[in-house]
Amino acid sequence: MTAAPDPPHIPVLLGSILREVAPVSGLWLDATFGAGGYARGLLEGGADLVIGVDRDPLAFEMAADWAGTFGDRLRLVEGTFSDLDTLAGAALGVANTSGILDGVALDLGVSSMQLDLAERGFSFMRDGPLDMRMGQSGVSAEDLVNDAPEELLANILFQYGEERASRRIARSIVAERLKYRISTTLQLAGIVEKCLPRKKPGQSHPATRSFQAIRIAVNDEFGQLAQGLMAAERALKPGGKLAVVTFHSTEDRIVKRFMTERSSTGGGGSRYEPEAAAKTPGFTLTPKKAIAPNDDEIARNTRARSAKLRIATRTDAPALTIDLADLGLPRVEGL
Numbered sequence: 599m600t601a602a603p604d605p606p607h608i609p610v611l612l613g614s615i616l617r618e619v620a621p622v623s624g625l626w627l628d629a630t631f632g633a634g635g636y637a638r639g640l641l642e643g644g645a646d647l648v649i650g651v652d653r654d655p656l657a658f659e660m661a662a663d664w665a666g667t668f669g670d671r672l673r674l675v676e677g678t679f680s681d682l683d684t685l686a687g688a689a690l691g692v693a694n695t696s697g698i699l700d701g702v703a704l705d706l707g708v709s710s711m712q713l714d715l716a717e718r719g720f721s722f723m724r725d726g727p728l729d730m731r732m733g734q735s736g737v738s739a740e741d742l743v744n745d746a747p748e749e750l751l752a753n754i755l756f757q758y759g760e761e762r763a764s765r766r767i768a769r770s771i772v773a774e775r776l777k778y779r780i781s782t783t784l785q786l787a788g789i790v791e792k793c794l795p796r797k798k799p800g801q802s803h804p805a806t807r808s809f810q811a812i813r814i815a816v817n818d819e820f821g822q823l824a825q826g827l828m829a830a831e832r833a834l835k836p837g838g839k840l841a842v843v844t845f846h847s848t849e850d851r852i853v854k855r856f857m858t859e860r861s862s863t864g865g866g867g868s869r870y871e872p873e874a875a876a877k878t879p880g881f882t883l884t885p886k887k888a889i890a891p892n893d894d895e896i897a898r899n900t901r902a903r904s905a906k907l908r909i910a911t912r913t914d915a916p917a918l919t920i921d922l923a924d925l926g927l928p929r930v931e932g933l
Contacts, residue, residue: 608899609635611843611907614889615703616643618909619839624700627651627686627833629679629826634661636703641668645701649689650674651682653733678733679704680825683833696917697835704826704842706849707901708813722787722805728780730813739812743780748772750932757928758820759811760848767793767808783809810846820852820927827856828919831880834912840881841909848928850888850906855925857883857910860918880917881910 612635616622622644628637631650634657640648650672652658658665658674665672673689682702687695730739743751748768755764770793771780780786787805794804814820830840840857844850860880889909891902 608901609639610705610707610845610899610902610905611889611891611895612636612639613895614891614907615841615843615909616640618885618889618907619701619841622701625649625698626701626703627682627699628703629682629830630703630705631657631661631674632705633657634665636705637672638668640701640703641671645671647671647673649686651677651679651685653678655734678822678826680822680829682826683829686833695833697833697838699830699833699838700835701839701841702830702834704823704830704840706819706823706843707845707905722783722803722809725782725784728783728786730809730816732817737816739786739816740779740781742812742816743771743786744775747932750930753930754815754933755808755811757811757930758814758848759807759809761807761811763793815930815933820848821922823849823852824856824920824922824925824927827853828917831860831912832917836912836914838912839884839909840912841907843905843907845904850908852925852927853908854888856920857881857908859920859924861910878913878915880913880915882913884909884911 615636616639620643622640623646625647626640626645627649628634628640629651631637631652634650637648637650648668648671650658650661652674653676655676658676661674665674675685675689677685683695686699687693690698692698728738728740728743731737742754746754748771751771752764752768755761755767761767767790770789771786774780774789780789787803787809790805790808797804827840827842834840842853844853861883862877863879864877889907891899891905895902
């Protein structure tokens with residue numbers, strides 16, 4: 599078989615995933631296909647078939663020149679990973695999607711192809727339309743920035759971006775949009791910069807947290823993550839692996855709470871709290887703690903600096919639905 603061309607980005611912690619879940623085999627789903635790095639790695643690592651899921655049709659357009667080299671071992675399905683069990687069934691032509699997957703990989707970073715395209719509006723480093731929609735449909739960042747009430751904007755910036763100057767930035771956005779429509783990335787970045795101290799050497803761009811927060815709101819990323827984790831539990835067979843790579847603390851907290859909750863057997867209790875009812879865990883933690891990139895990976899790929907990998911192994915217990923409040927999702931009223 600002819601080797602596929604090199605991917606346009608380096609998949610973060612892919613080596614760690616392949617090592618921790620070895621031997622790779624059976625049916626896997628790459629729930630955030632992007633540039634295809636994880637799917638390729640899984641196929642080359644021994645997976646029999648990989649289903650690639652992405653909400654962005656551009657991902658599949660960009661994969662057209664190499665995806666065919668894997669033949670029927672790679673199947674691509676457009677959709678959001680919150681529906682990954684249903685999408686897996688569609689790719690396989692089966693109605694019962696319970697326990698059909700040997701593994702699910704989730705990389706929650708923004709795709710480099712999206713960041714690199716100015717017209718997608720994700721980056722404050724390039725001037726482009728203020729868009730940020732991963733699926734290229736629905737409410738855009740421009741719509742949100744220009745139409746949302748000041749309090750809602752402030753709450754988005756604080757809850758989703760952990761931006762301490764959220765109220766100051768929201769007030770400035772509202773003042774500026776009375777003069778003109780904020781329609782480009784550099785317009786928004788400039789407004790945010792004026793609200794914050796000048797960047798010092800080694801610090802991230804002042805607009806980093808604000809752009810992150812607005813992108814998360816536009817794409818409902820935290821809601822999608824919670825639903826995707828539960829969909830993975832439904833779709834994985836006993837012994838199946840769930841591997842999730844996160845890039846900031848809120849994402850990691852949601853994943854950690856999900857895996858902790860679904861690997862718990864209950865019990866415990868204290869003199870202050872009653873003992874929790876015993877339950878059969880849906881996962882075991884393998885390993886128990888998050889895996890971080892080593893110095894060599896960070897040197898090769900600075901994008902990996904903040905990444906964490908968590909892996910859990912599915913048991914034969916029935917899948918459960920978890921109250922989103924128990925996962926610590928930030929709440930933004932009015933969104």
